[in-house]
Amino acid sequence: MNWHRYASPAAFKRFAVRVQPWTAGGALACLGAGLYMALFASPADYQQGESVRIMYVHVPAAWMAMFVYANLALAAAASLVWRHPLADAAGRAIAPIGAAFTLLCLATGSLWGKPMWGTWWVWDARLTSVLILFFVYLAYMALNAAFDDPTRGSRASAVLALVGAVNLPIVKFSVDWWNTLHQPASLTRLDAPAIHSSMLWPLLAMALGYTLLFAYLALIRIRAELIERRLAVLTHAKFAAEPAR
Amino acid sequence: MKLPKARAAKRRRLAVLLLALLGLGTATALTLTAFDDHLVFFHTPSDVAEKKAPVDRQMRIGGLVEMGSLERTQGAPEVRFRVTDLENAIPVVYRGVLPDLFREGQGVVANGKLAADGVFRASEVLARHDENYMPPEVAEALKRSGRWQDVVGPGTAPPPARN
Numbered sequence: 378m379n380w381h382r383y384a385s386p387a388a389f390k391r392f393a394v395r396v397q398p399w400t401a402g403g404a405l406a407c408l409g410a411g412l413y414m415a416l417f418a419s420p421a422d423y424q425q426g427e428s429v430r431i432m433y434v435h436v437p438a439a440w441m442a443m444f445v446y447a448n449l450a451l452a453a454a455a456s457l458v459w460r461h462p463l464a465d466a467a468g469r470a471i472a473p474i475g476a477a478f479t480l481l482c483l484a485t486g487s488l489w490g491k492p493m494w495g496t497w498w499v500w501d502a503r504l505t506s507v508l509i510l511f512f513v514y515l516a517y518m519a520l521n522a523a524f525d526d527p528t529r530g531s532r533a534s535a536v537l538a539l540v541g542a543v544n545l546p547i548v549k550f551s552v553d554w555w556n557t558l559h560q561p562a563s564l565t566r567l568d569a570p571a572i573h574s575s576m577l578w579p580l581l582a583m584a585l586g587y588t589l590l591f592a593y594l595a596l597i598r599i600r601a602e603l604i605e606r607r608l609a610v611l612t613h614a615k616f617a618a619e620p621a622r
Numbered sequence: 623m624k625l626p627k628a629r630a631a632k633r634r635r636l637a638v639l640l641l642a643l644l645g646l647g648t649a650t651a652l653t654l655t656a657f658d659d660h661l662v663f664f665h666t667p668s669d670v671a672e673k674k675a676p677v678d679r680q681m682r683i684g685g686l687v688e689m690g691s692l693e694r695t696q697g698a699p700e701v702r703f704r705v706t707d708l709e710n711a712i713p714v715v716y717r718g719v720l721p722d723l724f725r726e727g728q729g730v731v732a733n734g735k736l737a738a739d740g741v742f743r744a745s746e747v748l749a750r751h752d753e754n755y756m757p758p759e760v761a762e763a764l765k766r767s768g769r770w771q772d773v774v775g776p777g778t779a780p781p782p783a784r785n
Contacts, residue, residue, distance in 0.1 A: 423761035424723060424781050425751070432755070458635045494748045495721030501663035539643065543650045554654075555661045556684060558731055563753040573756040 384463050386603050393596040400593035407586030414579035422576075429576070431489040437584040438482040441591060442510060443545055445475030448595075449517070450542040453535035463599070465531040466606065468538065469521055470598035474591055476514035483507060494558060502551035503559035510548055513541035527606070664731045667710040677736045683712055684731040684750060686777045692726050705732060705742070708777045712736075716744040723749035727779025752778070 415433035422429035449471055455464035486504070487497045498504065517534050524530035552561040563571040572580065654661065664684030665675035675681055688711055691704035699718060703726075704711040714732050724730060729750030734743045754774050756764075764770045765780045774780075 420757035420759075423756055423758040425755075429755060454639060458632055458639055493721070493723055493751050495719075496746075496748055499663065499748070502661050539639070540646060542643075543646055547650075547654070555658070555663065556666070557663045558748060558750055560751050560753045563755060571752075571754045573760055575757055576755050 384459075384461055386463055386466075389463055390600060390603070393600050397593060397596050400589045400596065404586055404589035404593055407582050407589060409586075411579055411582035411586050415583060419576055419579045425493060428489060428492050431485050432576075433579055433583050435482060435485040435489060436580060437587045438478050438485065439507070440584060441587050442475060442479040442482050442507065443548060444588070445471055445478060445591060446510060446514070446542070446545060449475060449514075449538050450545075453538035456531055456535045457539070462606065463603070465527070465535075466599050466602035467595070468517075468531065468535065470602050471591075471595050472514055472517050472521070474594050474598070476511060476518065478587070478591075479507065479511040479514060483511060499558050501557040501559055502555045503548070503557045506544060506548045506551050510541075510544055513537070513544060517541070527609075666707040667705060667712045668707050670712060670736065671710040680733070680735055682731050682733045683714075683742060684729070685711075687724070687726050687728050687730055689726050689777070689779060705730060706777065712742050713740070714742045714744050714747075716747050718745075718747070720747055721749040723751065725779075725781060727777065729778075 411433070416430055419430075419433075421427050449468055452464045452468040452471070455461055456468060483504075486507075490499075491497050517538050520537055521530045521534035524533065551557060552559055564577075659674075664682035667683065667685055669675045670677060670683065675683070683705055685705040685707040688704040688706040691702075691706075691711075691713075693702045695701070700715065701717075701720065702713065702715050704713050706712075714734075716732065716734075724747065729752060731748045731750055732742060732744035733746040733748075736742050752774065761780050764773055770780050771778060
């Protein structure tokens, strides 16, 4: 299969225009249904009580923080190896979305931690590695914008994104490798998930909604990045063509 | 087979990138293994028994509140309980506010210092939530059928029924 066919900016634009409305509609439907189930229809937890509802916002945000970073690392690899402008645009477009999901995850986790654990924050391996993930997103965005030449900015930040990718397995497995205050995974266990089905469905609906929302925002932002780049090239060409005085 | 120059360059960059990632991954794995003891958030009572925990200074111990070990002091905000990992247990004394989830059979992390008499004097007690989520009716059914410890884990206990 020829992937380069989809990597051309023009082909991407045709693809994005076709897919975008479906992601928007899907995200609205899933988040609407998910939030209704999570906040009203699902039962309270046997020991957390109503506070369990924070989980439906927090857990998918944490998944997205990692999923978006995995995408960012892939875009960075494509940018370094194939030097493709679409990969540069994708990296720049999705980093702020990933940072936003990570911040949402940290904030809601803290709000849950106070009533349940008895503290807003602890420096255990899971919480610390997620905070580092957030800082790597911010560093990526800062480094990307720090150069006058956007290509150099893309190269430098792509290297940073790949170095930061070693943090992803640490975030995921921190709760298994070391003992932490944070609980281990409930879904990705070898035996059955430790979440009752009445709470699992709202969680999965929210997760699908977040994913579609990410796809929608990413498509819009990548298109905007491509247009911006094109505009910069045209402006540059126009001034270069004017005779020097 | 002779590759065109651009494709050869891409192959080379891909190879360099994979090698660099492999090196970085190995370095990270080695570093994390070396600092293993410092990355744990708490020590288990067995760590303390095997003298693997830094008992001479402030540290955290974690485990389950042993069933039947909780004693509240009349007229004072002081509690005594034992933290167990089902092999070893440490007596803990704590003055202060306990988190809502605190009860016998619940996971806890206590921050404090092990005194010479073997009692852990905690300055902070945090509840540790497990990975189980279920509605109260399901918890009640598990409790009635006596399958609680098979599903949730040995040494744990369901909370008392809420009215």
